[in-house]
Amino acid sequence: MTPEQFIQTWHKKNLNEEQGAQAHFEDLCTLLGVPKPRDLGHYCYERKGALAEGRTGYADVWKDRHFGWENKAPGENLNKALDQLKRYASALHNPPLLVVCDRERIEIHTNFQNYPTEVHRIGLLDIGTPENLQKLKWVFTDPDKLKPLKSSAAITESAAAKFGAIAKAMRAGETDRNKVAHFLVQCVFCMFAEDENLLPSGAFTSLLSKVTQDPDRAASRLAALFKTMQSGGDYGDIPVEWFNGGLFKHIDIPTLTQNNLQQLHSTAAEYDWRAIDPTIFGTLFENGLESDERSQLGANYTDTETIQKIITPLINEPLLAEWAQVKAQIIEHKKTTKSKGKKASQEVKAIYEAFQLRLSQFRVLDPACGSGNFLYLALKALRDVERFVSIEAQELGLAAELVMQTGPHNILGIEINAFAAELARVTVWIGDIQWCQRNGEPLSSRPILKPLDSIEHRDALLTPEGQEAEWPQADVIVGNPPFLGGSKKRGELGSDYFDALAKAYSKDRVPPGADLVCYWFDKARIAITNGRLKCAGLVATNSIRGGANRTVLDAITRDTHIFTAWSDEPWVNAGAAVRVSLICFGESTQAPLLNGSLVGRIHPDLTAGENGNADNDLTLAKVLSSSQGTCFMGSSKKGPFDIDGDMAREWLLEPNPNCKSNALVVRPLCNGLDITRRWGDRWVVDFGTSIPLSEAAMFEAPFTFVNAHVRPLREKNNRDSYRKFWWRHAEARPGMRKALSTAFRYIVTVAVAKHRTFIWMNATVLPDQATLAIAREDDSTFGILHSRFHELWSLRMCTFLGVGNDPRYTPTTCFETFPFPDKLTPADTSHQQTESVDGVLIPAQLTDTASNKARSIAVNIAKSAAHLVKTRDNWLNPPDWVEWMQSPEEAAAGFPKRAVAKPGHEAELKKKTLTNLYNARPAWLSMAHEAIDKAVATAYGWTDYTPAMSDDEILKRLLALNLIRATTSAAETSAYDKETDDDTNQGD
Structure with a gap:
């Protein structure tokens, strides 16, 4: 045809x-x-x-x-x-x-x-x-x-960027930024309403086109349109519906220019505003704010599939499960009831109406709702459930309802930022209108926008009087509370607010060093235990699995249970990629689901366990007194004390009025990059822990440098001690310095790194705060730390940071909980008690009093460790490529030699790093580690150990040993209690 x-x-x-x-x-x-x-x-x-x-x-x-x-x-x-x-x-x-x-x-x-x-x-x-x-x-x-060329997300991002530019231009002529923001939100809704035919075609766009040359007339006509939308009526000869809902309650047009009006008109005409994605619009619109406000709001943009991992188990699945029971009840009633005709129909209808009432009264609270993306998706979930239920009910012979029972009244929110709260309301309104239009459901009318006073503008944590804030009662809580690290809270929130939080929330509930998000988790737990909430689903950085943060998850698993969790998901926060955990907890009959797989139970560190079996629950591990006072965070400078090697060596040549060498206050520095890559010839000015200002000034060149570069910054610091002692490092770690004072070397590792590696460091080198110093000299301890067993333990006891999701090693959680083999604990291996046997250092007491077997075990570990170090060092610094350099002044001070590339090998030597080595993990390296593992397994008495032994089996054995040794609760507290101090003091 x-x-x-x-x-x-x-x-x-x-x-x-x-x-x-x-x-x-x-x-x-x-x-x-x-x-x-x-x-x-x-x-x-x-x-x-x-x-x-x-x-x-x-x-x-x-x-x-x-x-x-x-x-x-x-x-x-x-x-x-x-x-x-x-x-x-x-x-x-x-x-x-x-x-x-x-x-x-x-x-x-x-x-x-x-x-x-x-x-x-x-x-x-x-x-x-x-x-x-x-x-x-x-x-x-x-x-x-x-398929349209651009997704809704792409269109939304482009439109929001245009509005950001308009906002920036308008703020140049208007001092009241909130007035500008409120006006632009009203404009956005008008554009959307016009394209959805809720406003007569051209009502807004034509208005702008006619007044672009007359800003005063434009302000008058826009105010008149908004006023008409507030209550309904005629705008000139154009009939306008009653919108209401609070959006047009306050009308205050900011100062407009011709350029502003032209930009608004072109933006209104360019886009089909029906395509705006409500799940991201509000967040992207926030980008029109100044950068400092964006940071404060914690604006984020995350795909709906990720958010659904919380919404689905909290709303869709439990409500549909309830409906399945109601549906079965209706079917059974029809089969067995003795009632006939109208009476039977009324009884079935009553069963159905009771479930509809349940949907109508279901409340979802987001107590940190931002611009409302979680709230809209929660409302959409409720709408989808009701629609599904309605279809199935009609298949059972029940009449369709004329009006849906779910709607914006199901939504509750709390938001501290007034503009974000307003955006949240608009997000919910726009999203709900879109849902109705796309599903053929009638829109709300008289007014079109139902009031959303249930989205409150206030602080979710504290009242104005500094008391703990109350949350409204709800069925479920969802949300993405602000990401703010424990060490940054005081600086970001201010000392007064920080202290008020500590006063309102006891440290047993939320330790002061915990991330800000933990307060939301704890308040949700309290609401569940008080019967004001059934369950909650919240987002946190994945560091909630450990440290001070995990205190709130410990309490949650004690009082209720985690029924769905995604332990490690990608997320975008304030434009930066981070890793998060999604956690659903509370009353639920759902089988526990961890990372998409069914498990027996979910531990507080978001690992899987078996019902009734705590053998692999490492959250039960305790700090061991035998391991304390050994592992230290490096010096935290809080100021530009760093200098390069050339400057340091010049200063070592210079005299001082006190006739003392600058080597006393200038020394090599070791930071994380010096371990994972190659030492960068970094040095540091270090006036120790007690040198007074008058004595520091006697070291002329270093003092002049610190006075010029450090003092101006430190004098602005919030902490009194940092300002008062500006010439010293902020956290100089006196405990670490004392422990290293008699050593000739110590073990060092990077706090946050892809691979858990350890190296020996000359004791004259100062460890930076990005490193951990282990105050031990013996090769046996080095081997134990570099064994598979300690690496597994540290990976389960650590937290994870950054988009790379690298493990973070801490003294308390990773080192002080680790159960060393008997007679080789840190208590057995202090500096003053090491002796050389067959060219390696072992604890001296093993040469004096221990059995030949124990001494032989320690020597085997030490030899395996020494072999690893020697072969690794040969790979890192090939003799034909490297020459070792040292000035006479460096030698006199005991500073270590520096590896310098021989001519022609500079580029090749740069690639010789520990990270590259462990990324490649050649066979010789694997065999060297296997030898260490075998020797350490013998120290534990694990005669059945082979490389094929499972990680779970190793961790179960180590946990059992930890719990056996943890006999006194006073000295050996929970593995995470002390993390509060560690996090607070790290100051980064």
Whole structure:
């Protein structure tokens, strides 16, 4: 069939819908050369869809994953046909295309998830153009070809960027930034309402086009439009609906310029504002704020699939499970009831209405709602549940409800920033209107925007009087509380607020060193235990699994349980990639789900356990007194005390008025990069822990440098001690210095690194705060620390940082909980008690009093460790590539020699790093570690150890040993109690 024949056949053919629909469709298939519908299950006529208004509905034609098709007689209202098809869409697997046709017109409406709707209209007389024939063929063969070029997210991001530029320009002429923000939110809603036909077409865009040259007139007319939207009525000769909802309660137009108005008009005209994605719009709109406010708000942009990992187990799954029970009850009642006729129908209806009331009264609270993306997705989930329930209820013979029971009244929020709270309301309003439009549900009316006073603008943690704030009662809590590290809280929040938090929330509930997000977790736990909440799902950085942060998860698993968790997910916070944990806890009958897999239970560190079995619950581990006072965080400078090697060596040559060498206050520095890469010839000015200002000034060059570079910064610091003793490092670690004072070497590792590696460091080198110093000299301790057993333990006891998700080693959690082999604990291996045996250092007491077996075990570990160090050092610094340099002054001070590349080997030597070595992990390195593992396993008495032994088995054995040794609760507290001090003092 040719296009001309098709047009001639169907032009002005007087047939009703039933007479002409299928014949028209089959002729269209012939024209396009595509198969005709057959009863194949996936491509057919009369596909049963949703039930509408108490009767069964059918899509006239349906092809799975392609389209739903609704036919009408010529001249009928295709919008009604489209609404009808939308109501069927979910039962039709949400086809990507919705097509309506009256034989004179074919309209193709795109329906792709997370993409805007586009409409392709094809008149019968134009059907033969190559472009139209191609579009129609794609409907049958390749619907993705009709997918809009830009996703809703991309359009939203572009629109928000435009508004950010407008906001910046408007703030230049208006001192009240909140006035600008409120006005722009009103403008955004007007653009959306106009494109959704809630405002008459052109009401807003035409207004702007007519007044771009007259800012005063523009302000007057915009105020008049907003006032009319506030209560409804006529705007000139244009009828305007009653919008209300609080958005237009306050009308205060900021100072406008011609440029502002031109930008607003072009932005309104450029975009189809129906396509705005409500899940990200508010957050992106916040980017129009100044950068300092964005930081304060903790703005983030995360895909809806990630957020659904919280919404689904808290809302969709439990409510649908409840409905399944109600549905079974209705079916059983129909089977067994003795009532007949009207009475039986009323009894079934009462059962159904009780569940509808449950949906209507269901409350979702986000107590840190930001711009409302969690709230909108929660509302969408409730709407989706009700729609699904309605379809199934009608299949049971129950009448469809005229009005949906769920809506914005189900949503509660708390937000400390007034602008973000307003954005949250707009996000919910826009999102709900979009949901209704796309699902063929009638919109709210009289007013269109129901009040959303339930989204409150206030502090979620403290009242103005400094007391703990109360939250409204809810069924579930969802949200993404602000990410703010424990060590940064005082600086970001201010000392007064920080102290008020500590006063309102005891350290047993939330330690002062915990991240800010922990307060939300704890308050949700309290609400659950008090019966004011059933369950909660919150986002936190993945560091909540350990340290002071884990205190709140310990309490949660004590008082209730974690039923769904994703321990380590990517996230974007304030434009930066981070790693987070998603945690759902509270009352739930769902089987525990960890990272998408069913488990027996979920431990506080978000690892899996077996029901009734605590053998692998490392959160039970205790700090061991035998390991304390050995591992220290390096010196925290809090100022630019660093200098390069050339300057340091010049200073070593200079005299001082006190006749003392600058080597006493200038020394080599070791930071994380010096370990993972190569030493960068970094040095540091170090006036120790007690040198007074008058004595420090006697070291002229170093003091002059610190006075010029450090003092101006430190005098602005919030901490009194940092300001008062500005010439010293902020946290100089006197305990560490004392422990290292008699050593000739110590063991050092990087606090945060991909690989857990240890190296020997000359005791004259100062460890930086990014490193951990272990005050031991013996090779046996080095070998134990570099064994598989200690690495596994540290990886389970550590926290993780950054987008690289690198493990963070801490003295308390990783070192002081680790159970060393008997007779080789840190208590057995102090500096003053080491002796050389066969060229390696072992604890001296093993040469004096221990059995030959214990001494032999220690020597074997030490030799294996020494072999690892020697071969590793040979790889890092090949003798043919390196020469070792040292000035006479460096030698006199005992400073170590420096490895310098021989000419021609500079580029090659740069690649010789520990990170590169352990990334490659050559066979010789693996064998060296296996030798250490075998020797250390012998020290534990594990005669059955092989490299094939599972990690879980090793950790179970180590935990059992830890708990056996932890006999006195006073000295050996919880593995994480002391982390508060560690985190607070690190100061970064």
